[in-house]
Amino acid sequence: SQKIEQNSEALNIQEGKTATLTCNYTNYSPAYLQWYRQDPGRGPVFLLLIRENEKEKRKERLKVTFDTTLKQSLFHITASQPADSATYLCAIQPGRRALTFGSGTRLQVQP
Amino acid sequence: EAQVTQNPRYLITVTGKKLTVTCSQNMNHEYMSWYRQDPGLGLRQIYYSMNVEVTDKGDVPEGYKVSRKEKRNFPLILESPSPNQTSLYFCASSFYREHANEQFFGPGTRLTVL
Numbered sequence: 588s589q590k591i592e593q594n595s596e597a598l599n600i601q602e603g604k605t606a607t608l609t610c611n612y613t614n615y616s617p618a619y620l621q622w623y624r625q626d627p628g629r630g631p632v633f634l635l636l637i638r639e640n641e642k643e644k645r646k647e648r649l650k651v652t653f654d655t656t657l658k659q660s661l662f663h664i665t666a667s668q669p670a671d672s673a674t675y676l677c678a679i680q681p682g683r684r685a686l687t688f689g690s691g692t693r694l695q696v697q698p
Numbered sequence: 699e700a701q702v703t704q705n706p707r708y709l710i711t712v713t714g715k716k717l718t719v720t721c722s723q724n725m726n727h728e729y730m731s732w733y734r735q736d737p738g739l740g741l742r743q744i745y746y747s748m749n750v751e752v753t754d755k756g757d758v759p760e761g762y763k764v765s766r767k768e769k770r771n772f773p774l775i776l777e778s779p780s781p782n783q784t785s786l787y788f789c790a791s792s793f794y795r796e797h798a799n800e801q802f803f804g805p806g807t808r809l810t811v812l
Contacts, residue, residue: 595738621800630702630788630803631741676741678801686731686801687757690740 589614591689593677599695606664608692610677613658615687617679620653620660625674625691634675635662667696700725702804704789710810711779719774719807721789727802729794730772731756732764734785735806741788747772748794779811 592611600606610620618639623631637644637653637660644651650663664671674691681687702723711717723730731746733756743756747766761783763775772791776783789804 623801628786628806630790630806631801632803633800636800687743688733688741690738 589681589687591615591677591679591687593675593689593692595690595692597693597695599697600667602668602696602698604667606667606671606694606696608662608675608694610660610662610689611658612679615658615679615681616655617681619680620651621678621680621686622649622651622660622662623676623678623688625676627674631676631688664694667694669696669698672696700802702789702791702802704787704804704807706807707805708808710812712812713780714778717776717779717809719776719787719789719809721772721774721804722770723772723789723791723802724770725791725793725802726769727791727793728769729799730766730789730791731801732762732772732774733788733790734758734783735788736785744774744787779809781811783809784811785809 590613621636622634625631635651637651648665652661674693676691678686678688705720728749732744733741735741742758745764747753787807790801792799792801
């Protein structure tokens, strides 16, 4: 069956370090992959989109990689800050089908 | 201001009493969708629409209906709500070219069915 897996355990890191979150998928061939941030009780907010023919995408302190051979995307936040504490969701879209979300990984950045 | 609005934001109802949650966007987006979010299960798509009069089932459509008569509105209808539909609901919209672009989410509707 098709699955998107994100680490359900919270990731705790110290301020200033780089946070790395993982999104693995099986039985999909997504053309696009997106990352979102969600704060408690609020709707997700779009961060980055990466296409299957792009290996890496950057936006300010954020970096996303997309490895279609490993079926994995990595999401990095460099120089992390307590304000980066949130749940991060990956979402994939296989072709013209609907967008499907992973269950998210909670990041806690300690001051 | 570009936004997705949902109403009501909070609703407590009883089993079997029909309800509608409205969703409206002012960005002229083609694509709209409804999700429910439950602890440990993440966001699961209920229905989506790629344009007016075009709707399709997502992963968990049972017990829900939608309609897309106008581009800006995409109401979610629960004909006979049951307690297992207690959840946090999000509406989202985006442009749709060859793929779904950046999704804009509404603020959420917290529904409790007693």
